[in-house]
Amino acid sequence: MLEVFKRYLNSKTSISDEEFELIREVAIERKLRKRQYLLQEGDIWKYDAFVCKGLMRTYKVDDKGQEHVLQFCPENWWTGDRQSYISGEPARYNIEAYEDSEVILIPKQDTAKLRIQIPKLNEMMYDLLERSFISLQNRVQSNITHTAEEKYGQFLKIYPDMSNRVPLHMIASFLGISPETLSRIRAKK
Amino acid sequence: MLEVFKRYLNSKTSISDEEFELIREVAIERKLRKRQYLLQEGDIWKYDAFVCKGLMRTYKVDDKGQEHVLQFCPENWWTGDRQSYISGEPARYNIEAYEDSEVILIPKQDTAKLRIQIPKLNEMMYDLLERSFISLQNRVQSNITHTAEEKYGQFLKIYPDMSNRVPLHMIASFLGISPETLSRIRAKK
DNA sequence: CGATTCTTTGAAAACAGTCAATCTGTGTGG
DNA sequence: CCACACAGATTGACTGTTTTCAAAGAATCG
Secondary structure, eight states, X not given: OHHHHHHHHHHHSOOOHHHHHHHHXXXXXXXXXXXXXXXXXXXXXXXXXXXXXXXXXXXXXXXXXXXXXXXXXXXXXXXXXXXXXXXXXXXXXXXXXXXSEEEXXXXXXXXXXXXXXXXXXXXXXXXXXXXXXXXXXXXXXXXXXXXHHHHHHHHHHHSTTHHHHSOHHHHHHHHTSOHHHXXXXXXXX | OHHXXXXXXXXXXXXXXXXXXXXXXXXXXXXXXXXOEEEOTTSOOOEEEEEEESEEEEXXXXXXXXXXXXXXXXXXXXXXXXXXXXXXXXXXXXXXXXXXXXXXXXXXXXXXXXXXXXXXXXXXXXXXXXXXXXXXHHHHHHHHHOOHHHHHHHHHHHSTTXXXXXXXXXXXXXXXSOHHHHHHHHHTO
């Protein structure tokens, strides 16, 4: 599991073996079965989580009991609840494995130390946040600009394999449309 | 204009007079009249921009010539096109003053130096990005969860004074609904 | 195989968008 | 100072899209 992480780090920046040892010392390896939770609403999130294998989804349940998928997080992406992480408040989201998954957790305090010890890691994580910001911004823009059909088209471009990995109704939820509507959109292609 | 900026910085962190001098040396003060552009689509954005006074809006024009407002940026907020800033690609957005405004521009290279010279500034800008990320995430969540009416309610909570400062049709555009629909939503309260 | 989850389909209702006309307020120039 | 132009807001009628509800048909998993 750590090998995947090391390969990822070296694709994004360059980390020496000694530096990676520092990471290894604090990294927690966790295996999750499908439908197992990484985080439940109300808990406090204190990690940085890197998905080595599998697929996580972040979702929220509204007053009417309806689920809304905020994010899909496949292998080689980071997940977590940034709001809870920063503020120390209870999480408002659930993060659940939707496939059997392998995740590396780095406790918050250790991340802070590592970012000082390994400046390149710090830089990488900053870049990551910037890019996440931009992709969220693109998503907002897509939401206010496009029709349901166009949004689905965009989604397929950005996540080409996701439609094979998660059920349709979760994609609909991610896009903010009803599953029936998405089904009909697909039918007419 | 720089006084406003200094006050802002000291509300977010603490910057000594000597440190602020470093900022002053590179800061560019710019006054903009209503309808004047800070950035036009196609240009390359190379600054960090802090709004001391007035109101900026970031928008995009789609294929059909329709404007879509991505962001309102009143005094004491930062604006810019992060995508263009990072990648060096031409901006896809326009940033326009919607009131007579005063903006401080710090050129990209100078920001980089300042962030090294003034660690607290660096920290502050990181926190800022994190918080911007979270608020965008909340906006996405609101987009996929709520009806037009609920979204408008949320908007009023987050930007209580904005409805006095910008025309209704721009708020509609920001929310991704038609001006007529927003007008009707308001009428039935 | 049986149970569950997911997807599709149909019909009706709710909702939002478009187009066009009218109304309102503001600011400008004669 | 008034008349006019202009931008913005509202309203009505219509159209089109999306949701909802219900039921039936696939697909998947234990």
